[in-house]
Amino acid sequence: MKKETFKNRKKMIYDLFCTKNYVPMKAKEIAALLQIPRGKRKELQEVLDALTEEGLAVSDARGRYRKKKKEKPAERVRGIFIGNKKGFGFVEIPDSEEEDIFIPEDCTGGALHMDEVEVELSKKGGDRRREGKVVKVHSHAVAELVGTYERSNHFGFVTADNPKISVDIFIPQGQDSGAKTGQKVVVRLTSYGDGRRSPEGKVTEILGHAGDVGVDVLSVARGMNIPMEFPEKVLRQADRCPDGLIPNDFNGRLDLRSWQMVTIDGEDAKDLDDAVSVCREGEYYRLGVHIADVSNYVQGGSALDREALKRGTSVYLVDRVIPMLPERLSNGICSLNAGEDRLALSCIMKIDSQGRVADSRIAETVIRVDRRMSYTVVNRILTEQPPELMEEYRELVPMFFQMNELAGILRKNRSARGAIDFEFPESKILLDRKGHPVEIRAYEQNAATQLIEDFMLMANETVARTYCKKELPFLYRTHENPDTDRMEAVLTFIRNQGIRVEKTLEDITPGEIQKILQQIQGSPKEALISRLLLRSMKQAKYTTGCSGHFGLAAKYYCHFTSPIRRYPDLQIHRIIKDDLRGRMRQEKIAHYAGILEDVALQSSVTERRAQEAERETDKLKIAEYMAGRIGEEYEGIISGVTGWGFYVELENTVEGLVHVSSLEGDYYHFDEENYRLVGEITGREYTLGQSVRIRVKDADVETKTVDFVLAGEREDE
DSSP: OOHHHHHHHHHHHHHHHHSTTOOOBOHHHHHHHTTOOGGGHHHHHHHHHHHHHTTSEEEOTTOOEEEOOOOOOOOEEEEEEEEOTTSOEEEEOTTOOSOOEEEOGGGSTTOOTTOEEEEEEOOOOTTOOOBEEEEEEEEOSOSEEEEEEEEOSSOEEEEESSTTOOSOEEEOTTOSTTOOTTEEEEEEEEEOOOSSSOOEEEEEEEEEETTSTTHHHHHHHHHTTOOOSOOHHHHHHHHTSOSSOOGGGGTTOEEOTTSOOEEEEOTTOOOOOEEEEEEEETTEEEEEEEEEOGGGTSOTTSHHHHHHHHHOBOEEOSSOEEOSSOHHIIIIITSOOTTSEEEEEEEEEEEOTTSOEEEEEEEEEEEEOSEEEEHHHHHHHHHTOOHHHHHHTTTTHHHHHHHHHHHHHHHHHHHHHTOOOOOOOEEEEEEOTTSOEEEEEEEOOOHHHHHHHHHHHHHHHHHHHHHHHHTOOOOEEEBOOOOHHHHHHHHHHHHHTTOOOOOOSSOOOHHHHHHHHHHHTTSTTHHHHHHHHHHTSOOOEEESSOOOBTTTTBSSOOOOSOTTTBHHHHHHHHHHHHHHTTOOOHHHHHHHHHHHHHHHHHHHHHHHHHHHHHHHHHHHHHHHHHHTTTTOEEEEEEEEEETTEEEEEETTSOEEEEEGGGSTTSOEEEEGGGTEEEETTTOOEEETTOEEEEEEEEEETTTTEEEEEETTSOOOO
């Protein structure tokens, strides 16, 4: 059959299928309809086969032909893939209230945790959760990861520490950098695979064996891409900084070396970036908060500055500090060491007896700290007044009591305007020389830590107010108002506990939250309700707009007081100094306006990364500590309730899960409104704030989890 003839016949048959009154027919029925003789019916079958192969026609089980209906394209969406250790995952759609999309294990398309992906949605029936398959990975979030290496005959593979990355990374021969089985390594991914082939990588760093001192904490930090070592260029630049002041440093600065001032920090602190001074001037207090002038040594745009921005913040892990700046600066010329002349940026405030700032001045200064004090010593002077300390620090004692007096006034003033003061214990984990936890206890606040916090808050507010009113480009610390719906769910629970809450279904004020905290002060539920309220709030962040700080009930707030360990503080020091020196012309304003949005975002991201690393390493050491206490019994308070069980917090701040499956003799359902588990048969309840006695069942260092069972009940075998 000629090509043109065959094409025409295909069109004729297809047009027949498309006619309105056509009903599906078998081949012989079509031949009869079109009066095709028996000798030509083989050619008709060839046409029908061609239409079927081209997807224009289909035949049913009885051999009847019809036009193939055009299927509606499956819906596709873009989102972020969230992996699971069991192989499946979910896709979150940013800025959407839709539930996450479930991705079965064989439909992940090679996506790794946090990849940006395109998902084709499956059809769903009834109330089933949305499902889909990854059809395209738009961007990969993971460039390198940390894991445990295992060697085979001619290759190796790495199991990622992050349980959300469930696939092993194939390491070709010659790409293992000499790693041995069981070592923790850093892997740079060279291929991401596609769901059929495993991802491939190259070992770029060997951290050590899992049991070596500090390797566990180091692995967490490296797994979060926190830079550990400074580039050589940055170190060389730091080495060129002087050890002390030079004559030109004094030019144009206010000389405050005759002022009595101290640093007050923890015993093990090395980077001392804030000093304080207080004295009376008539009816006013003169509070000086003197901050290390780091910007004098870290020039904007330099290698030092770029590295500091990349890091964003110093990271304080359970066994080490990963600094934002090289030690040569942070512990040297920038540290306000006692008896040494140092450059500072000082916020000097004149404060009345009501805690209000009557006048203030921000100035470039030269200072000399009289004594380095610790929180412990200052607290003892203020609370115990031991004769030996009163004598040793006799020239400073009057200032300490004035500081305490002023701090009390400032605290009272903040409280009166509605600032929220959350008080719940943080973990202090003590390690031995081999990095093993030997004690965990609640970190205690005292009079000295409080007064330093009060003074830093006051300086941060004063600086923010000054520069917001100047309307210059600036970085602020912003804490937005809570989401009404999210907060209302917590307030409903609080009301059900018999605690008075005045507002309903409207924006809550900091003062309202403060009143709630005052009602529960000293009760067993204080820490727990405080955490619920805190978790219902939005996360503070850095912004270029001055929209206030909800938690502090402050209209103006920034971070000014820690330029050694926080980049935003260093950045605003440059702006302040340019303003003080009269350099804030249009070109300079445009420069800052052009960079500050990116600085704010980078600072917020690195802050969250640091917080996560700190939490994860604490959880790691807590699990290790409790692993040595399996079978021991403790009293605790129920600190959280979910559908799968309830969490119990011990006096030493350790928290563990009592799984619902370990509760004997009943079936329990989760009463979400009242945060409690209720037995369907016995009516037995487990609710937030309830005291329980538990036994340590298990502690897993790999997953950083602790499991409890109720004392007196059997453990699941």
